[in-house]
Every structure is written in C-alpha cells, then in structure tokens.
Amino acid sequence: MSRQLRAPRFDPRAGFHAEGKDRGPSVPQGLLKAARSSGQLNLAGRNLGEVPPCVWRINVDIPEEANQNLSFSSTERWWEQTDLTKLILSSNQLQSLCDDLRLLPALTVLDIHDNQLTALPSAIRELGNLQKLNVSHNKLQTLPEEVTSLRSLRTLHLQHNELARLPAGLERLASLEDLDLSNNRLTAVPADVALLPSLLRLSLSSNQLKSLPPEMSRMKKLKHLDCDDNLLETVPSDVGSMESLELLYLRRNKLRVLPDFFSCKLLKELHLAENQIQTLGAEHLQHLQAILVLDLRGNKLQAVPEEIALLQSLERLDLSNNDISSLPCLLGNLHLKFLALEGNPLRTIRREIIAKGTQEVLKYLRSKIQDDGTTQNDSVPVTAMTLPSECRVNTHAMVTLKLLDYSDKQATLIPDDIFDATRSTIITTVNFSKNHLCEIPKRIVELKETVSDVNLSFNKLSFISQEFGLLQKLTFLDLRNNFLSSLPEEMSSLTKLQTINLCFNRFRVMPAVLYHIPTLEAVLISNNQVGSIDPQKVKLMENLSTLDLQNNDLLQIPPELGNCVQLRTLLLDGNPFRVPRATILTKGTAAVQEYLRGRIPA
Template sequence: MCAARKRGAGNSLAGFRRDAGDADANAARVPQGLIRTARKSGQLNLSGRELTEVPLHVWRINLDTPEEDQNLSFGAADRWWEQTDLTKLNLSSNKLLCISDDVKLLPALTVLDAHDNQLTSLPPALGSLENLQKLNMSHNKLKDIPVELMQLKHLRSLLLQHNELSHLPDEFGQLVSLEELNISNNNIANIPTSFAFLTSLVHLNLACNQLKSLPAEISSMKSLRQLDCTKNNLEAIPPELANMKSLEQLYLRRNKLCHLPVLPSCTFLKELHVGENQIEALSAEHLKHLNSLCVLELRDNKLKSLPDEITLLQGLERLDLSNNDISSLPYKLGNLSHLNFLALEGNPLRTIRRDVLQKGTQEIMKYLRSKIQDDVTSSNGELSVTAMTLPSQSKINMHAITALKTLDYSEKQVAVIPDEVFNAIGNNPVTTVNFSKNHLSEIPVRIVELKESACDINFGFNKLSSISLELCMLHKLAHLDVRNNSLTSLPDEMEALTRLQIINLAFNRFKIFPSVLYRIPTLEAILLGNNQVGSLDPLQIKNMDKLGTLDLQNNDLLQVPPELGNCFNLRTLLLEGNPFRTPRAAILAKGTVAVLEYLRSRIPT
C-alpha cells in the first residue's frame, strides 16, 4: 500500500528508514547528482532503474534542502532556493506497484510518464496536478481510473493502452482539453456518452477491446482526425459517424461488420481500413463521397465483385482486396492513375492471366487499361463510339446519373464540356458534378440548369481564372472544389450561396483573403492553402460561428493577428509554411488549441 509516510521537517530521508532494505535500495538508485541536475532543468528521468517504489526525496525535490547543500558553500548557480520546479517526471520501465499520494507535492508537473510498470491503481491525488498536460500510464495492470483524474482540465494526452480496464468513468467528458486518448488493449465494453464533450480530441484509439457498439454521441467530436476501432466486436457503425467531417483515418479492421459504412460528409477521409470483417458487397453509395481517399483496405472479407464506380476514387493510391471471392475486376480500375499498390492474392480471378498477376500492380493496371476499349459498348443513353470519337469523350455514365445522381465527366482533357453531357441529364435531379482534371478556362453556362439539385461540384485541376455568375445561382450548393486553378478573386454574388459549407481554393493565386467568404455564415471549412494570401480579418473570422477548419498553409502571412486566438469555434487551424516569426514552429506543432491559446496570450491589454 502506498500511503504517504510521516516526514521529518528538515531531513528529506526521514520517515522511511524503517524499510531499510527496499527504501534504501530505491534511494540509492536515485543519486543526489541526478536530483541536483533536475532542480536546474525541471526534468527528472528515472526510467529503467529497477525502482519498486519512488523514493520520498523525489516527491519532495522542490521542498527539501538537499543533504549535500547543508554543510557546503555553493555559487549562485547552485543555490537551491533559486532553482526551478519539476515539470517533467519519467518513471517508466521500472517495477513500481503503486504511486504515492505524495505526487501532489509536485504541482508544477506538466508531464508524468510511468508506462511499463506494475501499477494496479492510481492515486486520487493525481487530480490535484492542475498543470498536467500529458499522462502516460500505459503497459501497467490498472483495473480502473479514479474519478479525480477527470479534474485535469488542461490534460491533452492520456495514454492508458495495455492495462486491465473494464470501464471508464461516466465523467470522462470533463477532460475538455484532451487531444489524444489511447485506451487500446483493455477490456472495455462500453464508451461513456460523455465522450460527446471531447470536442478537442484529434486522435482516439479504441483498438483491441470488447466493444459491441459505438455511441452515436461520438459524432460530436468535430476535431477528430484518427479513429481506431480495430479488433473489437462491432457489428454496425452508427450512422451519425458520417457527420465527422474532420476524420482522415478510420480503422475498423477485425470486427464483425457485414456492411461498409456510408460516409457522405467525410470528405477529408484519406484512409479507410475495414479488412478482416464479413463484408459481402461494395456499392457506389459507399464510394461516391470519398473524394479524398488514398488508402482502401478490404482484405479478408467476402466481396464477390467491385462496382464500376470504384473509378470515382481518383486519388486512390493503395487498394488491398486480398482474400476475397472476387472473380473479375472492372476494366475501368485501370484508369486510377495514382494507384500504385493493388493486392489481389487469394481471389478466384478468372479474367486476368496468372502471368499478368505475378508481374505486380503496374502490369495489372496496364492490362486493365488495354481492355477498356474492348469493353466499350453503345449502351442505352451512352454516346456511340465511332472512328471519329476521342476515347476520353466516348462515354457518359447513365447509371451514375440515374441511380447515383452523379454527373462525372472528369479527366477527359477537354476545354469545353460537350452539350451531350448536359443533354444526358434530362429530368434527373443531379446532386454531384465532377468536371475536374480537364482544360476548362471557364465554367460552362449550362451549369445553371442544375440550380435546383446540385449540392457538390468539383472544378478542381482546370484553368479557371474566374467564377461565373451562373455558378452563384446554385443556391443548394454545399461543397465547392476549385483547387488547382488560376483564381485571384471571388465574385460578391457568391454571397447568395447560403448553404455553402466547404470551399476548397487551394493552389490558386489569391493574394488577399476573399472578402465574400466572411459573408457566408454557413461555411464550416475554408481551404486556402498554397496561395499568396498576406492577411486576414480575425474579427470577421470570429463572427463565422460555424467555421471549424481554416487552412492557410504555405501563404505569405508575415504575421498572425493575435485576435485570431478568440475564434473559439476553430478546431483546425493550419498555418505552417508562412513567413511569420511567431508563433514558432514548436507551438504550431502542438496543434490548434495550443496555437489559439498562444495567440490569446499576445492580445494587447
């Protein structure tokens, strides 16, 4: 039992002489020279010292006069009363059975690391360390978490993986500053609904537990970028998960899923790992919203085929289909120009020769492309292929228009969208339009014909120098992607886009922050990276109540206005790659919360 022992007033070693064996052995493993150095640096590393107990003079490092200071004369640099409080304490890789309540004697601690010990419990006194920002108690034998720990309002990183936890306190949502939480490799069966209040959380690892479901409230984590639910007992994913717009990496491997989740709002999702489940089908509905996906891992499932709409994933770089029941692949898969890893082992493929499969991804892709022309037919509603028709213009996907409400005419290398494309729409209410990766110098006038239905439009990777007034009439538009063009300004008429939530203006030629964006209160994400923006108005940004993501990376900002720190709604603020001197790179690396806090501290009073 780790009860605090009675301590003498002047002797830092008083009070534990009675355990002459273990206590003295532990004290000997923490030499006074190390303590002396820690008094100057504020950091004490006791990792790997075979400690079974933390010596009392460690806890009292900022209270007691060192024994060697009592009879010797020191210079000014060695005066103990002038030296710093301990802020970082590393107790990892020892043999500690418990941590004493004396930990409260170190109120300045910001980092406490006791991973890889034999701890079975934590002292309630940890809750009094109000400055603590990082707590690592992983690889121990903890069975529960004291509720007092929920008082740590400034805690940003909590690592509890590889313990014996079976539940979490209901008050867990009180850790409002938490950005990183790892509770993997425990025995947790339920997640508290109070997780909804962890709105600053960026990384959440729930892998290797006993979860059968996730609470719908998890969707309130608006800053979450990485969610790992690998190796649980999940049979379904709550539909609310689809609202997590900041999510970039989702791991659902080794569960009991029969269906892939539909994620219409996860437009920033880059990696989706769903291997080792029981998924039998992949539909266009699963794929059409994943515009940013780079990695799709589907190995060890029960898939029998891939839909043609797999080609909607134009940014896909890795696709793992190993050990499924796929007998043939859509030849259009060969058009995924960024795909450099395709795993097909363990499938009963009959349409691709074995010698081609053995040559690797590039040869397989080349083979599929060679078969595309053979696969082209003049089906209903499609343009007939003639000797005068360019291959890139030969098809309009009527299935996508009628069933998916998607008009896709991307990567055709055309300077003008043919009238036949708009004519093919007919009376179908198209909601998604993709004209990216062409040579368009202006937005087609006929885009206005979609004003009653279009919600998501992509003109990325073209040669646009302006936004047309016709586009400004699409009053249902929610997502506009015009990255990689030649835009320098936006028209005031865009103010009429009263439902616009996400606008991607990256890799254009903006020199000032487009003022019309301040007047679109529905905006949730503004992506302006890789332009030449030199300033912005923090007071107007503050008035944008729904703005959660602001990307200004690689611009020409010479200074960041401190008032930007008052924009409490911002969950993701990206400023790297600008020529300003402050905030320093070290502060930027700590994340949005730290940057905003720093900026607020610089506001003149």
Template sequence: MSRFKRDGKIDSRAGFKTQIQESPVPRGLLNAARKSGQLNLTGRGLTVVPESVWRLNVDTPEEAQQNLSFGGSDRWWEQTDLTKLLLSSNKLNSLSEDIRLFPALVVLDVHDNQLTTLPKSIGELENLQKLNLSHNKLKELPEEVWLLKNLRSLQLQQNLLEELSDGMGQLTNLDDIDLSNNEMTTLPERLGNLTNLVKLNVSYNKLKSLPLGISGLKRLKLLDCTQNQLESVPPVLANMASLEQLYLRHNKLCCLPELPSCQTLKELHLGNNQIEVLGAEHLNHLSALSILELRDNKVKNLPDEINLLQDLERLDLANNDISSLPCALGKMPKLKILSLEGNPLRAIRRDLLTKGTNELLKYLRSRIEEPPEDLSKDAPKTAMTLPSQAKINVHAIRTLKALNYSEKQEASIPDEVFDMVDGSAITSVNFSKNLLTALPPRIAELKDTLTDINLGFNKLTSIPADFCVLKWLVQIDLRNNLLTSLPLELEALTNLRTIILSFNRFKVFPDVLYRLYSLEAILMCSNQVGSIDAAQLKGLEKLSSLDLQNNDIMQVPPELGNCTSLRALMLDGNPSRNPRAAILAKGTDAVLEYLRSRIPT
C-alpha cells in the first residue's frame, strides 16, 4: 500500500505510472539544442557524455516515438545541426569517437576537465573553427587534430604537452594559439607555416630556443615567451614585420635582442633576465616602442641614445645596477612612468627620486647645459683627516645633506658617525649592508629633517614604536631583514610615500600599512604573506605600486580590481590559481579588469 502513497495520501494513479530514470542531461535541453544548434553542458559534474547527446542529430526524439502531437514550434524534423558544444568544467576523462556525429560543429569547448586523450575522429570535424582544450591532462595530441583546416583558435594552455609534431603547420587559418603552462622543450619548425597567426603564447614552458621557422609569422602581433629557459633570441625574429608586443620576461637572456626590422614593436618586456648591457645598437630601430621593461636585470648604464625612443611612455629599470642617469632622458617627450627603485643611484638625491617621473625629468633637463658635478667620490684625505673621518663622506654630509655609513659589516653605528653631522640638516641616511640587529638610538637626533632612510640588508627583527618620531620620512627601505611585523605607531608617518619590505619574514600584511594614506608604493615581494584586505587597500587612494610577488597568497580577492589607482600590481610567484599566469603576464590593467569581472553581483 505504501508504494501508492504520496505524502501520506493514497495516489490512485500510481499503479499506472512508468517510473522514468532522470537523465543528467534534461530532455528539454536537448530539444532546445535541436532548434538553436547550441548545447551548453558546462559544470554539470559529467564523468561521461551521455549517448543521447552524441546522437542528438541522429535519433528521433522520444516524444515522436510515443506518437505525441507536436505544435508548429516543435517540428523535430526541422532540427538544426549542432554547431556549438560546451562541455567545460566537468570531470571528463575522455571523449567518445561519436564526436564525428557532429560534422557541422564550429565551436567545441572542453576546457577544465581531466582529459588524457582525444578521439581520432575529432579530425572529421572539418567545419570546426574554435577548439578549447585548456586545463586538462593531455600529454600528446593525435595527428588527426592537424586535419582541422578551418581552425582559427586553438587553446591548449594548462596541459602536460611536451612537444607538438610538424603537422601543426597544416593549420594555416589559425590566428590564435595558446600553448602556455605546459612541459614543452621545443616548438615545431613548421610553426612558421601559420602565416595568419596573430597571437602566439608559449609562456611557462621549458623552451631553450625558438625555431628559425618562426620568422614566417609575418602577421604575428603578440609573442609571449615569458618564463622559459631562453638564453638567446634568433636574429630572424626581426623579420616578423607586424610584431607589436614581445614578452621575454623570466628567461636567461644575457643581452638585449637586436631587432633591426621590428619598426612596429610597441612593447618589449625583458624583466627578470641577466642582461648587463643596453647599447645604442639595441635601440636604433625601436622608434615605435611605448613600453620598455627591464626590471630585475644587471644593467649598469643607459646610453645617451635612449632619447631615440621618442614614443616611449613607460621605462621600467627597477632593481638593476644603474649608478647614474644620462641627462638625455630629460628629452623624452612622452615618458610618463620611469621606475628606478632598487638601483644604487648616487648622483641624484633620494628625495628627488621620490617626487615622481615629471620632477626627475625636469631635473635631468636642467642639467643638460652644465655637466652634473661628480658628487659620488669621498672628500680627498689630507694630513688633517682623522681616521674616523676616512670612513665617512664628510663632503656628502655638508653638500648633499646625506649620512652614508653602508657596507661596513658592523653590528652598530659608532657615535662618531653621528658626531660628524655637527648640526647639518641631514635629509638622507644610508645604513644598509651592515649587521644591525636594532635601530641606532641616536637616529632620533635627525627627526626634524630626515626624509629618507635605508636600513636594508641588516639583521633587524623589529622596528621600535619610537621610530614614529621621524615624522618627515618620505621613504623607508627595510628590505632583506628579519622583520615579522610593524608597530601601529608608524601611523604617525603621514608623509610616507614609499616603504620597501621585500625579503623579510612577514606572514601577515601589516595592519598599519592600511592606515598610511599617503603611501604611493608598497613593495613586499618574497615574504610569506597569506592574504590581503582589498577593501582597506582601496582606502589608499594614492597607492600606485603594489609588489606582492613570491608570497603565500592562496586567493587574490576580486575586489582588488576596484583599486583603480594602481599602475603597477605584481602578483607573480604566489600559489593562487587566479589570475592565471597568462593574465598576469599581460600587465596591471589586464589583471585589474580580470579581477573586476569576477566580483559577485
């Protein structure tokens, strides 16, 4: 009797019903696909694609078999061939050979599954134009893939591919291919046959060289080779006459590539290599360049010919070995962003560097007429020079208002160093590269004039609360110490624009930084920070540079995209899955736009 009950009541019709097993793909969805030619099965937890899907355009609908009446809008015999099939974000290990039953397919998207193989019959989809196989576990592709002559977009990122055959050269209609985040050590020589290719992304692989045939890509506009093992770039790269964006960051390049024919190149990204020399011969033909990124290299000098780059808008030279700047930089009319942090610049005052690009260029222009005085050398020693004075640049104290006692490998700063100040209005202090475990107490004597302090490369484990007496500080450099926290009292430093905390031991983003509303740059790479509060960061309306590379951030909050004041956001080297490396490589604007798109509505 119980089988005829429904909610405690007797169902008189129960004995006449046929129990229907629920399908993972609703019949209504299949019927709609017959009309529209599109079927979206994204995120349904499928481990296999039901046979009813593969036979969508082959079998007669079940309603027709049951002789049910059809309205004018339900004429199944007038069905449309499937042209778009979306199977992404499921748990598929493989696809059936029955994929051949969709010969009219134009778009096939199976990204974010667990595919280890592809059916050979995929080569029969002769109308296919877009194939997305990204975020799977493919180690190789069947040769039949190269029969898809009408393919225009091929997405293969985030797989386990080690190589591709020369058959790839048959896809001559391809205009976009993404091979990033694989295990590839070489590229096929016939890659150059893809003469319609506009975008090629091979970032985050194990490439040691590029094939000479790549020069055949005459229409290529974007080439991304970020995070590989390239030691050189073939000169034939110069033959790619349409190239506009070239990414070579995080490789093993020792010199700048010579690109004499790349007169359309607008962006050249070469950060995190081993480049030492930047010569005039590298710049002669880059007249269209608007972005030149050379951060984290070993560049020692800039040539006067840098001003040949009249269209340059952004020049990133952070963390190099540059000690002086050519005055010719001041003649660059479009330069808006010049990044120089992390260089041992001696001939330019630190406070001038913190005032921004416009002020620095203005200063360099003012020095063009009269050569800048060489102030980097110590005052000459005389018979009256005391032994203690020989260690201290007295000339710098008197003229530059700078107190320099760096690279002495001492555990404390001697009193005689402060005695040498003798009432001078010191604005800059450099105690870096010593063995300091605590802040020198007498630093407080400089509280009325000090704007810049460098305590990097020491052994500081904490910053005392009374550090806040240095209320005029504009820049603080505390990189390469043993710090784990900052005192809340630093909130009193209302003039602070730049703070460098890279290579310390922070596990938590210091709360006091959220309260320093004058901050323009926070550099905290290579710590152990696990999270950031995007809502509080948005309150730092002047913040333009945020470096959080190589931390332990598992999840980048989408709300960070609302921090529209940011001009440089660096998140590489964190374990977070999003934004993906390919997006990070596109730069700050692309990252912020991506994050905003993920904010829940």
C-alpha cells in the first residue's frame, strides 16, 4: 500500500507537513534517507534529550529532499520506501517517549536501553508487530498494562530498572521467549509469569524475592532460570518437574534444602554457590543424568554422598569453602575436568595432592578404591587413557566421549592423521598434554566450532599463537608446566572461558588479557614469578571466584584486594611478602580480605 493511502490513518495533513527548525533536535538527512531504504535507524549515543519528531514521522512526512524538488530514481521514490522496522535509541538522555510512537506500527525491534525513562507511553500497544523490546538500564518504576497487548513480542529486556511490581495479564504475551527482570526491586513474581506458554529464558536475579510461585512447574519449555542474588529460603518442590530445564542459577540466596530434581533429566548446570545448604542427599542427585556443572561452593556441607559417582556426565564440581572433612573414593571414577576443594577441613587427602590439581586428586581417590579391595577394571570406566599406548588415536573415545587424546607420547608435533580422524566427529575435549610441543598445532582451529576443553600442559610452549583466540567455545584451558611469559591480546575473544591454569610457567605479571575476559571464574597462576597484581582490574572481574597466586614473587599484597568480594578462594602462600602473616593466611580467604580491608588508607 502506498504512503498516500496510509497517511490519513495518522494525520490527514501528514503528507504535506514540512519539517521546521522548531521541531526539536535534528537528525542528519543522510541517516533518514538510508533508514527509508533499509528500514533501520540507529541513533544510539547521540546525547538526545528527546526523540526528534522527524523520527516518529519518518513514514508519513514527505522527505525534505522531495520538498526541495530533487529528482528521484526509480529506487528512491519516497512513496515506495521501506517502513521503519528497527529503531535504536539507546545510550541517550531520554526521559520520556511521546504517543507519536504509534506512527511506527511496522517496528519489530525497539531498543531504548541506557536512558532516563521513568515510564512508557500507553501508545506502545499500537506496535502490534514488535518482536524485541529492550528498556533495560532505565528508571522504570512501573510497566504499563498496554505492554501485554504486544502479542508478537519474543524478547523483553527490563533489567536494571526500579520495578517493584509487574502488570496483570502477562500471560497474554503468548510468543515471549526471553524475559529479563534482573536487577529490579521485585519482592514477588506473579503467577502470570509462570503461565507464559513459550518462555525459554527467565532471569529474576538481583531482586528481593523470598519465594517463587508454585505455578513455575507449568513452564514446560523453560530452559534457563536465573534466580541469583535474592532472598530465597526455599524452592518449590515442583521445580523438579520442569522437564526442559537446562540451566538453573540459585547462587547467593538463603537456601537450606534442595528439591528433588526428579524430572529435570536435561539439566546441565546447577549453580547453588553461597547458600546455607547443609545436606546433599542421594535424592538430590540420582536424576541429574545430564549434569555437566555442579557448583556448591560457599555452603555448609559436611559430607558428599557416594551417589555422586552416578553423575557420569559431570565435568566441573566446585565444593570449595564448605565443611567437608572427607570425600567418597568413588568420586575418583568421574571424568572431572575441574574439581575445587579449597577451604574445606579435609583430613583424608594431603594438601600437596590437592595442590597438584584435579587429575591427581581423582587418581588418589581411585587408588583408595583399589586399597579397599576393588579392582580398577571394576571401578573405572574405560577411557582413552586406559587403552593400549600403541594406538595412535582412540576412535571409540572420539565418538562416545567426544575426546581427542594424543597425550603422553613425547611428540614434538601432532600428526595430521590425528586431525584427519576428527573430520566426521564432534570433538569437545582435546588432550595434548605431556608431549614436547614447542607451539600449538595450527590445525587445532579446525575444531573451533565445538571444542570447549583444551589441555596443553607439560609441554615446551613459549608462546601462544594469535589464532588460538578463534576457539571461542572454550571454557577450560590448561597451560601449566610450559615456558610461557605472556598471552596474546587475541585471547580476549574467548568470551566463554571459565577456568585457565597457568601454573609453573614464567609469568612476571598477571597477563593483561585475563582482565578482559569477563567470564573467568578461576585463574590459577601459582609457581610463576608474578611480582604485582592490579586490584582495581581484579575487582572488575565480576565472575572471578578463585585466584591462585601461590609461590610467586609478590613483595606486598595491595590492601584494595580486600575489596574484591567476589573472590571466594584467594591463595597467597609461598610469596616473600611480610604481611599478612601466615597466621592470617591459615584462617582462609575471608579472614585475609578482612585484614586487607583494614589496611586501606582512610
């Protein structure tokens, strides 16, 4: 339909309205012309205090160049131009939006995050085609009920506002898949949210929730639920019947007990750190068949049940900062890539074994099974590490474990046929440890679409190539026992990296690139020559919970490191500083940080 037929719907005179200098802030005519052609207009970061009227009227007013009698080619005729479908107004100074918003009924994306908005206009109900609405990082105290009329909406981001309640009727958003309500002032979640039929992702973190509605169990499609940083004391038992749930975040609450996850057979990550959980029973674990990550750090656990050996898919287990005095030997049967035990009063495992890392702990536990009379063949599943050494590559492990293992071969390079064997197989784990590699095999980038775990420890690497930054699915990287003194800036693209092990290398400073990887949870850099640490940059690493700086050259510990409250495990033993003294260090991370905060100059 032409512009001439549509214009009267909004304003009978719209087609003849000329833009004057008195109509608010201007927008370059080139941008408007491009928007009429592409259907997209980006006005982010222009310090706008209000939206120029010409933006709202872009589809109803005659363009200024047409009023100036400029000639149009067949592709530039203004009455045949594209309706605006995407409008970005983020990072400005907008305090309100006017009802002229209804003049853009074709919008599918409206991004107004990072402004000063306190309310949304009721005219927003006219945007019947809207699929994505981002109003995060504003000052909204209420959400108009008209939002529930947006039946095509698939993404609604409201995080970092001042919302204390939500409007009734949210269940009418039948197409909504992603709802982010984090960092608001919600004290309750209306049952309407739990009735959203298409919701896949729900974030409620950093609110003031004391409970969740029992109707949550009806969310049969929900895959990602984030309830971090609230006041939850219990979780509805029916949460265990959310059969599609894959990621569950309940960190930093007040939980004492857990529900039975009897139907959560797809659950891959369960994050329960920093609660008050005292008991972990078999009933909590036996149905977690697909679990990959189990985070229980900072609780009050005194024991780990033997049934944890049932979690054969488990890759990361964090038990740090609990009250655990012993571990079940059957834990050694798991194929863990990361096991955190710091901050526990363990009596059955020597500290030097724990300091050697996950694989040494698991090996020790397996040896205890044999001491108890159980043969290794009965207790340890066959993996690539237990097959005959003459095999060049274990194709069974590649298919079943998605593991490419060419470790302990004393090789100076990885043969091409090893990589050739992966062409028709998905590989998530690479183990090239205990060889004589002087550089990382270039063909490892062929696995960039799938690989998440790389072990290059115990080699002779003196540098990391820039191409390594292409492994953007990487979550775990082991580079210990090499000759490294720096890391390339390109590693900042490893935006999913959670753990990096740099122990026993030649670093003199903390690699600068690590400060720019926001997902890092554990940095292990003991037994190097690190002489300084920047506490201000460490503080910005919001997810960093473990920092191992043992056996380095730190002459002093900056007091500001005490303000890095996200750190749950800070290891400083074996450095030449005088304070804090050993008596403080033995009391644990919390005592060390409290001491450091007390030394910050007033």
